[in-house]
Amino acid sequence: MVDVSREEITDGSLIRSxxxxxxxxVMQNFVQVAQQVVDTFWVGRLGEDAVAAVGLSFPLTxxxxxxxxxxxxGTQVLVSQRxxxxxxxxxxxxxxxxxxxxxVLGLVLTVLVLxxxxxxxxxFGAEPNVTxxxxxxxxxxxxxxxxxxxxxxxxxxxxxxxxxxxxxxINVAAVAINIVLDPILIFxxxxxxxxxxxxxxxxxxxxxxxxxxxxxxxxxxLRGRNGFSLTQEAxxxxxxxxxxxxxxxxxxxxxxxxxxxxxxxxxxxxAAAGGSAALAAYTVGARVAxxxxxxxxxxxxxxxxxxxxxxxxxxxxxxxxxxxxxAGIAAVGLTLIGVVQWVxxxxxxxxxxxxxxxxxxxxxxxxxxxxVYGYWAIGAMYLFNAGFNGxxxxxxxxxxxxxxxxxxxxPIAAIGVLWLDYGVSAVFWAVTISNCVAAVGAGLxxxxxxxxxxxxxxxxxxxxxxx
Numbered sequence: 001m002v003d004v005s006r007e008e009i010t011d012g013s014l015i016r017s018x019x020x021x022x023x024x025x026v027m028q029n030f031v032q033v034a035q036q037v038v039d040t041f042w043v044g045r046l047g048e049d050a051v052a053a054v055g056l057s058f059p060l061t062x063x064x065x066x067x068x069x070x071x072x073x074g075t076q077v078l079v080s081q082r083x084x085x086x087x088x089x090x091x092x093x094x095x096x097x098x099x100x101x102x103x104v105l106g107l108v109l110t111v112l113v114l115x116x117x118x119x120x121x122x123x124f125g126a127e128p129n130v131t132x133x134x135x136x137x138x139x140x141x142x143x144x145x146x147x148x149x150x151x152x153x154x155x156x157x158x159x160x161x162x163x164x165x166x167x168x169x170i171n172v173a174a175v176a177i178n179i180v181l182d183p184i185l186i187f188x189x190x191x192x193x194x195x196x197x198x199x200x201x202x203x204x205x206x207x208x209x210x211x212x213x214x215x216x217x218x219x220x221x222l223r224g225r226n227g228f229s230l231t232q233e234a235x236x237x238x239x240x241x242x243x244x245x246x247x248x249x250x251x252x253x254x255x256x257x258x259x260x261x262x263x264x265x266x267x268x269x270x271a272a273a274g275g276s277a278a279l280a281a282y283t284v285g286a287r288v289a290x291x292x293x294x295x296x297x298x299x300x301x302x303x304x305x306x307x308x309x310x311x312x313x314x315x316x317x318x319x320x321x322x323x324x325x326x327a328g329i330a331a332v333g334l335t336l337i338g339v340v341q342w343v344x345x346x347x348x349x350x351x352x353x354x355x356x357x358x359x360x361x362x363x364x365x366x367x368x369x370x371x372v373y374g375y376w377a378i379g380a381m382y383l384f385n386a387g388f389n390g391x392x393x394x395x396x397x398x399x400x401x402x403x404x405x406x407x408x409x410x411p412i413a414a415i416g417v418l419w420l421d422y423g424v425s426a427v428f429w430a431v432t433i434s435n436c437v438a439a440v441g442a443g444l445x446x447x448x449x450x451x452x453x454x455x456x457x458x459x460x461x462x463x464x465x466x467x
Contacts, residue, residue, distance in 0.1 A: 006084070009306055009310070014306070017306055018303060021162065021306065022302035024167065028172075034179070035175040035209070036290065042182045050133055050199050054199075055283025059267055063260040064142065067109060068145070070249035071105065072153050076301075077249075078098075078245060079157050080309045080390065083162065083312065084311065088227065089233065091160070093233075096234045110143060113145075114142065117139045121134050126279070140200045140203035140204060141203040144206070144207025144211050147207075147211040147214045154218060155167040155217060158225070161226070162309065164305075166217070170220070174212070178205050178206055184205075187201075218230075251395040252397060255385075255402075262405035266409070274359075281360050284367075285371060292375060295379075304386040307387055310322065311455065319390065335376045338376075345365045371428070374436050384442040400438060413426055
């Protein structure tokens, strides 16, 4: 795999830099989704209630990771801008502060889940068996948050530096361990006299995989790669670095929390409108969509580093071009992926849950086809957010998601289900409509702000003294 130098990021071909940086991240995200597919495959053998429980847990775990985005995104942006400005020692110092902050946040989140997790899950009004399984899965999963938070921050530090292959290696290790452990811990395969932990085993396999890989990533950073290492000089405790990480990452936490909190409410609406079958269909749709979004997600992470490094190097016009080029690539790429999803939705549903009820099967196919209409918008939105985030304008991403989820998606879904009696289909359409409107709005606002000096001001901030 071809490396991308810092000089290429700030002076070479933008398309080449974006694609080469994105390639390991796309592979990494495919690896992560492979883990989700494997989990869903084995959990699907426990029955539709178990699949529904994982679906109910999904927005809750995503809400926890929204908090950890404070450190992951804050670290990536700060490292990329300092690397672009050739402040290498300060970039190394930033990643140490991100790692330590992530570990502490992960511990706090674990304690909160163990205390309040069961009560929160009971509020969703799911069927008793689904609720019970969700509590088991969610509380077990939370035990791995400190190490997983550290691992994600280490990955983002490498990505900010421009070394996206390191993140790929860390994730390959995590998923390989997870895939091996899934059948063992869920069903006890290969161990005489051990029947497995069932749904708790799925959570244990995940946290062991990502926990061990986090330690592998830490060792990689201590040893050093491509000039980026966790040196003794970097291991200081500077409040200014913590403040900068939080200042960049906190709006992203709010952005993700806004989306995930609405998803929690949407899950409740889905369960009320269609029961376990609709919830299982919504879960399958979310899983399939997560595969479709992989290229855009990887490209977004790469663009965030490219924009950040060019901001640090005082090249705002190049940062602007990187965002628009990335948005075009993502929109076209996801549209092509959507064509495949439109043609063969039945195969996708059967792959995830082979024994799904006929009602759940029909609803899942309907959801997959409705999602396709908004795929171009999701791709573009990923890149517009990356353009704002790389320039430290993370509050814009927060506002955009507040509008998308709270101003559009939730009201459309609620009105469609509760007042217009369109059933769970109203929720499916609410997702696509909100994605399309938000992408158009974000693109117009990015055009307006970047032609009124936003990136030039960001370059001045990035070049100001860091101590």
